[in-house]
Each structure stands twice: as structure tokens, then as C-alpha cells.
Amino acid sequence: xxxxxxxxxxxxxxxxxxxxxxxxxxxxxxxxxxxxxxxxxxxxxxxxxxxxxxxxxxxxxxxxxxxxxxxxxxxxxxxxxxxxxxxxxxxxxxxxxxxxxxxxxxxxxxxxxxxxxxxxxxxxxxxxxxxxxxx
Amino acid sequence: xxxxxxxxxxxxxxxxxxxxxxxxxxxxxxxxxxxxxxxxxxxxxxxxxxxxxxxxxxxxxxxxxxxxxxxxxxxxxxxxxxxxxxxxxxxxxxxxxxxxxxxxxxxxxxxxxxxxxxxxxxxxxxxxxxxxxxx
Numbered sequence: 037x038x039x040x041x042x043x044x045x046x047x048x049x050x051x052x053x054x055x056x057x058x059x060x061x062x063x064x065x066x067x068x069x070x071x072x073x074x075x076x077x078x079x080x081x082x083x084x085x086x087x088x089x090x091x092x093x094x095x096x097x098x099x100x101x102x103x104x105x106x107x108x109x110x111x112x113x114x115x116x117x118x119x120x121x122x123x124x125x126x127x128x129x130x131x132x133x134x135x136x137x138x139x140x141x142x143x144x145x146x147x148x149x150x151x152x153x154x155x156x157x158x159x160x161x162x163x164x165x166x167x168x169x170x171x
Numbered sequence: 172x173x174x175x176x177x178x179x180x181x182x183x184x185x186x187x188x189x190x191x192x193x194x195x196x197x198x199x200x201x202x203x204x205x206x207x208x209x210x211x212x213x214x215x216x217x218x219x220x221x222x223x224x225x226x227x228x229x230x231x232x233x234x235x236x237x238x239x240x241x242x243x244x245x246x247x248x249x250x251x252x253x254x255x256x257x258x259x260x261x262x263x264x265x266x267x268x269x270x271x272x273x274x275x276x277x278x279x280x281x282x283x284x285x286x287x288x289x290x291x292x293x294x295x296x297x298x299x300x301x302x303x304x305x306x
Binding site: 041045047049050051056059062078082104107114121122124132134138141143160161162167 | 173180185186189197226227229232239242250257259260262271276277278285290295298299302
């Protein structure tokens with residue numbers, strides 16, 4: 037059951053990204069470009085997504101088990117450390133350079149652009165590099 | 172189009188809510204991709220199904236609408252470096268736009284709010300440098 041829900045969520049989430057045009061790098065770059073050409077789309081997408089998720093997380097807080105009687109796995113870390121700040125900064129630089137982040141990149145693979153594939157291979161290499169360094 | 176952003180964002184929020192309320196998982200795509208490298212395949216079942224959902228979502232979208240246009244203007248060198256930074260940075264900072272930007276903000280995690288502010292700030296700076304300084 038949980039795997040079918042994961043599949044369904046992947047489809048819903050991916051369609052949300054496409055409809056919101058978050059799979060289009062120029063929309064992301066447009067959001068990150070301040071000034072008269074600023075494109076606020078991403079702000080509306082995030083507000084809408086956060087608004088709905090907020091209720092789900094609030095509901096989850098009052099429960100001990102999920103609707104499938106499983107445990108909630110919600111991050112408990114609260115520390116603001118160098119890893120968080122440097123990681124987010126590096127992520128932001130890469131995001132600004134290309135206009136893609138992990139989910140939209142995976143979704144865009146179907147559009148058949150070879151540069152998307154190059155981005156995904158590089159991104160997975162970056163994740164692997166982190167795993168190597170962490171050891 | 173604001174309506175597209177809001178509807179897309181709503182689907183993103185609904186996906187996050189379903190995964191949380193049924194499976195008890197927080198939807199963070201960099202974590203989902205990165206954990207493939209850390210776990211045996213048997214523990215990655217739900218991740219595999221989620222990523223499959225993301226990969227097929229454009230084809231479900233394509234039943235109703237045509238594929239969207241995507242505009243990627245970066246050259247390959249920028250894509251490789253950007254991809255490496257997105258992959259490495261999201262793992263070091265324990266999250267990306269989905270895990271920190273939507274889920275973390277929705278559950279009012281200070282850690283995620285700081286990460287989100289940081290990557291947006293560095294994204295803006297990067298776009299500025301690339302558009303105004305380098306070209």
C-alpha cells in the first residue's frame with residue numbers, strides 16, 4: 037500500500053511542478069532576478085503549497101500514528117550549523133546558475149532535453165561526492 | 172499566470188500531505204535521491220516508487236495537455252557545475268526546495284526557514300553576478 041501511495045504522490049507532485057511551470061528553468065531564473073522583470077510565480081507556488089502542507093503537518097502533530105497506522109518520521113533537528121548554511125548557500129548558487137533543483141530536474145527528463153540529463157548526472161555526482169567526503 | 176501557480180502549488184501541497192498522512196514521510200526530493208546511495212535497495216522501495224511517479228508524471232500530464240516548453244539558456248559547463256553544487260549543497264544542507272522550502276516552512280522549522288532564506292538569497296546573488304558581471 038505504501039509503495040502505491042508513493043507512486044501516486046510522485047505523479048501528483050510532478051504534475052503540480054509542471055502545471056506551476058517550475059520545470060521551466062527560465063521561470064526560476066525570473067524569480068531570482070530582482071527588478072522590473074521579476075517573476076513572482078514561484079512565490080505563489082510556494083505559498084499555495086505551504087498553505088496546504090501547513091494543515092497536514094498540524095494534523096500530524098496531534099496524532100501518534102498515520103492513517104496507515106505507521107510512525108511519523110519528521111525531522112527533529114533544530115541546530116543552525118555551518119553545514120546547513122554552507123549547504124544551502126552552495127545549493128542556492130547551483131540553483132541560480134541553471135534554474136533547476138532536484139524534483140523539477142527529474143520530472144523534466146521526459147521532455148527529452150539532453151542538458152537536463154547532463155544536469156541530473158552532475159547532481160547525482162555531487163550527492164555521491166558528499167557521501168565520499170562525509171566518510 | 173497566477174492561477175497556474177496556485178493550482179500547481181496546491182497539487183504539490185496535496186502530494187506532500189498524502190505522503191505525510193499515510194506514509195508518515197516528509198517529502199524532500201534531495202533526501203529521497205541521496206538516500207538511494209546510503210541504503211540497500213530493500214529499504215528504498217517507497218523512494219523508488221516515488222521517483223517512478225515523478226518520471227511518469229509528464230506522461231500523465233500529456234494525456235490532457237501538451238508538454239510545456241522549457242527554456243534552458245545555460246551552457247554545458249555551467250550546467251555541470253550547477254548540478255554538482257545542487258547535489259552536494261542539498262545533501263550538506265540536508266534539504267532543497269521541497270524538504271526545506273515547502274515542508275520545512277510549512278511546519279515552521281526555524282532551521283528550514285533559515286536554509287530557505289539562504290538559498291534564495293544566494294540564488295538571487297548568483298543570477299545577478301551571471302547577468303550583470305559575467306556577461
